[in-house]
Amino acid sequence: MVIANRLYVSIERTGNIKMSKLLIEGGYKLKGKVNIGGFKNAAVAIIPAAIIAGDKCIIENLPNIDDVHALENILQQMGTDAKFDPDKKTMFIDSSKIESCHANYDVAKELRASYYLLGAGLGRFKKAKVAFPGGCDIGSRPIDQHIKGFEALGAKVKINHGIIEVEAEELIGTEIYLDVASVGATINIMMAAVRAKGKTIIENAAKEPHIVDVANFLNSMGADIKGAGTDVIRIYGVEKMKGSTYSVIPDQIEAGTYMVMTAATGGDVIIDNVIPKHLEPITAKLKEMGVKIKEYGESLRVVADSPLKKVNIKTLVYPGFPTDLQQPIAALLTIAKGTSIVTETIYEGRFKHVDELKRMGAKIKVDGRIAVIEGVEGLSGAKVKATDLRAGAALVVAALIADGTTEISNVHYIDRGYEIIEEKLLGLGAKIKRE
Numbered sequence: 001m002v003i004a005n006r007l008y009v010s011i012e013r014t015g016n017i018k019m020s021k022l023l024i025e026g027g028y029k030l031k032g033k034v035n036i037g038g039f040k041n042a043a044v045a046i047i048p049a050a051i052i053a054g055d056k057c058i059i060e061n062l063p064n065i066d067d068v069h070a071l072e073n074i075l076q077q078m079g080t081d082a083k084f085d086p087d088k089k090t091m092f093i094d095s096s097k098i099e100s101c102h103a104n105y106d107v108a109k110e111l112r113a114s115y116y117l118l119g120a121g122l123g124r125f126k127k128a129k130v131a132f133p134g135g136c137d138i139g140s141r142p143i144d145q146h147i148k149g150f151e152a153l154g155a156k157v158k159i160n161h162g163i164i165e166v167e168a169e170e171l172i173g174t175e176i177y178l179d180v181a182s183v184g185a186t187i188n189i190m191m192a193a194v195r196a197k198g199k200t201i202i203e204n205a206a207k208e209p210h211i212v213d214v215a216n217f218l219n220s221m222g223a224d225i226k227g228a229g230t231d232v233i234r235i236y237g238v239e240k241m242k243g244s245t246y247s248v249i250p251d252q253i254e255a256g257t258y259m260v261m262t263a264a265t266g267g268d269v270i271i272d273n274v275i276p277k278h279l280e281p282i283t284a285k286l287k288e289m290g291v292k293i294k295e296y297g298e299s300l301r302v303v304a305d306s307p308l309k310k311v312n313i314k315t316l317v318y319p320g321f322p323t324d325l326q327q328p329i330a331a332l333l334t335i336a337k338g339t340s341i342v343t344e345t346i347y348e349g350r351f352k353h354v355d356e357l358k359r360m361g362a363k364i365k366v367d368g369r370i371a372v373i374e375g376v377e378g379l380s381g382a383k384v385k386a387t388d389l390r391a392g393a394a395l396v397v398a399a400l401i402a403d404g405t406t407e408i409s410n411v412h413y414i415d416r417g418y419e420i421i422e423e424k425l426l427g428l429g430a431k432i433k434r435e
């Protein structure tokens, strides 16, 4: 069964990788309501973290995206009883029988988050063997801070033939001061430290909402983590942990993307199942552009009924403007009145969407980490290709704006982080189909 399942998954994904394109006819206002799924960047950490307890876990509100399928595949290959039900958006994980944590290149290359198996493996077995992670080509993406944290806890780290091996006789709580407020390193170190002896303090920790979500999940399994969401996180090692049922927070990046799409088409959309607090950076920027946004508990109403004003964007760690929305909002700025400046401080290579936007008539000049976007009257549909996940999202935004039809290839990048994007957009009145 597992083999069949694995075969199915690889064929299904290969099919995705080779074939699919999105065809979008622009110029239609988005109207209605869209339901936001669980947060990809929380889900891809919580799924590996589930193996730390060595028990049964049920993870709810998971997005139906390729990264979740890839992690289900990795856990199955490790011998974990893992089963994702896309309709119920739930994954059942029983890791009681596994005795090691290995992920080879073939599976680890599928996504960046495979590196979380290092922290989870240390937390469960005091060892793990994982091939270097894959993920979007948006810059160098080192993992030196992850390694710094593992070594500080007493683990030996070896890198041979593209495989990272971590192993510790004992994991001893310690103080770790991160050189950069890295999301991945903060989460990985938290996972390695939950059963270490004594107290671990992570200073200059990342404060993103998904750090809090992962800490809450670990605590639901019996960990003792305090301060997640601030730049000092304290982890008190515990002996025993047990399985739990946990629901992932809504995806603020998916929500932000639909807010941008609504603004791009002059639409009026209810963005449902969100935590407005997590959306404050994007809400503030869109309001600066003249978009009307009202909060209703767990949903927002976005109304764009006046010309868009130019704004300047500078990506920063939370609660600054999120780097993952830099590319989608850049597509929106191509038609704002005036010239906008976008500064990308997190990744040095996160402007690959610019050349594709210029094929659609955008006026953008990139110099290092700065993009100068001069607003134009409109865009025109063209054949373009996604180069990474959020660049793909930016092209969808541009296609919804453009006059005529846009064909977006390499849609597998988009499928990694946006669940059933064509269904959700069709539900809002977009003219979109997958080929």
Ligand code: EPZ
Pocket: 040, 041, 042, 044, 112, 113, 136, 139, 140, 141, 142, 143, 144, 145, 146, 147, 180, 181, 182, 183, 184, 185, 206, 323, 324, 346, 347, 348, 389, 390, 417
């Ligand atoms: C996570 O990546 C997200 N991915 C990214 O989302 C997101 O852009 C990023 O956080 C920032 O918010 C997942 O959660 C799977 P970082 P991660 O470690 O953990 C440097 C998307 O589109 N750094 O916070 O890799 C690094 O070079 C993806 O959903 C080191 O120098 O991000 C970068 O400049 C793209 N050494 C900065 O820190 C390290 O050891 C931020 O990286 C680690 C990171």
